[in-house]
Amino acid sequence: MLALEVKNLTKSYGSLKALDGISFEINEGEIFGLIGPNGAGKTTALRIISTILSRDGGDINIFGMALGKDDEKIREIISYLPEEAGAYKNLTGIGYLNFMAGFYAKSDGVKSSFVDTGVEIADLGDRLKSKVSTYSKGMTRKILLARSLMMMPKLAILDEPTSGLDVLNSIEIRNIIKDFVKRGITVLLSSHNMLEVEFLSDRVALIDKGKILETGKPDELKKKFGARNLEEVFIGAMR
Amino acid sequence: MKKFMNLFKKDIKELVTIQLILPLIIMIAIYGFLGTLVKSETKKAMAPQNVVIVDMDKSAFSNSLIETMKQGNLIPVQSQSDNIEISLNVAKEKNIKVVIVIPDGFGQDVLSFKQPEIQVYSVMNSFSIMSMGQPSVVKGIIQTINDSISSQFIGEKFTGIPPEIVKSPIKTKDFVMVNGKVAAISPDIVSQAFASQNLIIPIVLAFVIIFSAQMLASLIALEKQNKTLETLLTVPIKRSLIVFSKMLSVGVVALIISVVYLIAMNSYMSGITGGSIGFGNNNVSAVLKQVGMNFTPLTYSLLGLSIFFAILAALSVTTILAVYAEDLKDVQAMLAPLMIFILIPYFLTLFTDPANLSLPLKLILYAIPFSHPFLATQNLMFGRFSPVILGIIYQILFSFVCIMIASKIFSSDRILTARVKFRKRLLSK
Numbered sequence: 297m298l299a300l301e302v303k304n305l306t307k308s309y310g311s312l313k314a315l316d317g318i319s320f321e322i323n324e325g326e327i328f329g330l331i332g333p334n335g336a337g338k339t340t341a342l343r344i345i346s347t348i349l350s351r352d353g354g355d356i357n358i359f360g361m362a363l364g365k366d367d368e369k370i371r372e373i374i375s376y377l378p379e380e381a382g383a384y385k386n387l388t389g390i391g392y393l394n395f396m397a398g399f400y401a402k403s404d405g406v407k408s409s410f411v412d413t414g415v416e417i418a419d420l421g422d423r424l425k426s427k428v429s430t431y432s433k434g435m436t437r438k439i440l441l442a443r444s445l446m447m448m449p450k451l452a453i454l455d456e457p458t459s460g461l462d463v464l465n466s467i468e469i470r471n472i473i474k475d476f477v478k479r480g481i482t483v484l485l486s487s488h489n490m491l492e493v494e495f496l497s498d499r500v501a502l503i504d505k506g507k508i509l510e511t512g513k514p515d516e517l518k519k520k521f522g523a524r525n526l527e528e529v530f531i532g533a534m535r
Numbered sequence: 536m537k538k539f540m541n542l543f544k545k546d547i548k549e550l551v552t553i554q555l556i557l558p559l560i561i562m563i564a565i566y567g568f569l570g571t572l573v574k575s576e577t578k579k580a581m582a583p584q585n586v587v588i589v590d591m592d593k594s595a596f597s598n599s600l601i602e603t604m605k606q607g608n609l610i611p612v613q614s615q616s617d618n619i620e621i622s623l624n625v626a627k628e629k630n631i632k633v634v635i636v637i638p639d640g641f642g643q644d645v646l647s648f649k650q651p652e653i654q655v656y657s658v659m660n661s662f663s664i665m666s667m668g669q670p671s672v673v674k675g676i677i678q679t680i681n682d683s684i685s686s687q688f689i690g691e692k693f694t695g696i697p698p699e700i701v702k703s704p705i706k707t708k709d710f711v712m713v714n715g716k717v718a719a720i721s722p723d724i725v726s727q728a729f730a731s732q733n734l735i736i737p738i739v740l741a742f743v744i745i746f747s748a749q750m751l752a753s754l755i756a757l758e759k760q761n762k763t764l765e766t767l768l769t770v771p772i773k774r775s776l777i778v779f780s781k782m783l784s785v786g787v788v789a790l791i792i793s794v795v796y797l798i799a800m801n802s803y804m805s806g807i808t809g810g811s812i813g814f815g816n817n818n819v820s821a822v823l824k825q826v827g828m829n830f831t832p833l834t835y836s837l838l839g840l841s842i843f844f845a846i847l848a849a850l851s852v853t854t855i856l857a858v859y860a861e862d863l864k865d866v867q868a869m870l871a872p873l874m875i876f877i878l879i880p881y882f883l884t885l886f887t888d889p890a891n892l893s894l895p896l897k898l899i900l901y902a903i904p905f906s907h908p909f910l911a912t913q914n915l916m917f918g919r920f921s922p923v924i925l926g927i928i929y930q931i932l933f934s935f936v937c938i939m940i941a942s943k944i945f946s947s948d949r950i951l952t953a954r955v956k957f958r959k960r961l962l963s964k
Binding site for chain 2: 348350368372375376377380386395396398
């Protein structure tokens, strides 16, 4: 089954065309990477798919549900991790996980199993009892990733998941994402770090100036452009 | 409902912080302290006060005058010297504020209608309200003495006729008619009682509306500043419930704070005025009850509804304005127009009679949804229910339209992009 189907998506901010008719599909259980430079339109695409921005044109279907018609149902099966996300500073880490789990769990039992999963992902030990305002950037990002994945969303939309993190934290987060896909979720992620996307993704789409330049498996794209990595693929695709 | 309560509890937690509670406790403590202080100072001022008497006359008449002073809440302290300077120094040393000099031949001069002078020296070492009141107390006593002496003279000339009748051959009896009800009472007393009973309502009302608007704008701006809004917009809860949760949590917190503020303010005001201003004053309530101007459950309910919908209207407008605030720093600038529209009815109803305003001003006043509770008290007391009910209907419609607009904004791109556009517009200018 297709997890996500994007057809001819367009979006403008005044005279600026952020998305110029992009189309791509993601299969269930896949990690799909949207890669491109800053300002390419990645975040706009992710925000539209996450139901928080409207689109000017095109169609989007998420697990068979049409965006614009079934938004509330869609929000129950997706989770979105924005690039510059934060958590409520007055809440403790565990309090934040409990608060967010409260929107998805149908019963207290389910809620506590979501929170247990969140605690496992965050791996912050006793610091989960501290207020989020005392967390480092890496700890905040981990608690936010835990929030995004703990309820096992059918589609996790992650915008620059390792943004601003050091190497160790980035590796840890990449491993968590890979592990959760094995457990059955589908991931759409965006990054301008092409090496990271190459490591994580089953398939990628190269986006620039609101247009998709190429879509395919990293190895196929590298072969097509005679490149050693996705960065070289991107340069080749831009020519 | 479960999801809504989850969000509502979080919003309450965001609002009730140490930064909110601490100033509140300090404010209550300060108002309580000031009220108690002024009350004790007033009590001191009302207590019998010492006055230094320099009696140069030492006649039966001057003795009788000193006795009259004792009955008038003064404790005469006889000066050992007839020298005024020495007596003034004695007053200064003993911290006595007034020195009264009765001249030699005073009694004789009174009896021969020479209108002798009693010299009153006020020792001033501060300009506090309490110390300023001292000479007037003495002057009041002198007035009483004058009345007493003149009554004595009149009594001697017009035997068998009470001196009061000779002094005031005609007397008046005041009646007041309010809402068709007549009571034997002076209009001055009624209007003073009304003013004293209702002085606190506009102050607390303006405070509550401004305070709750600021809290709501801060709550929304905080979601943007902490970068939590984007995530919140993707959770499975209706956007209108997100708006409603924020408004309700602010409403509940504002209500609790306003009750606390009302109690603190009431204690402060009753301290200042010796209990003549404020709720729960039995004398004032009794006066208003005599003319049927007391609050009944119906008038209380209508006033409560008018206040509730004024707050709701303010919160709904705030929600729209707060969309344009990027962070807490922007909140004050965004709320400035709202503050003006809250202060207009506050000052207009405090210093003018709305019924006598020009038509354009009247229209502006009635078009502002926050005006209606300010106007409601007077209307309700005079039994004019229609303008109050129409005002409430207008407030409901206004709030409904604004809440719809706010929910629409929360469901649109504007919630994330409005500020960007706003800044761009400013830059392009």
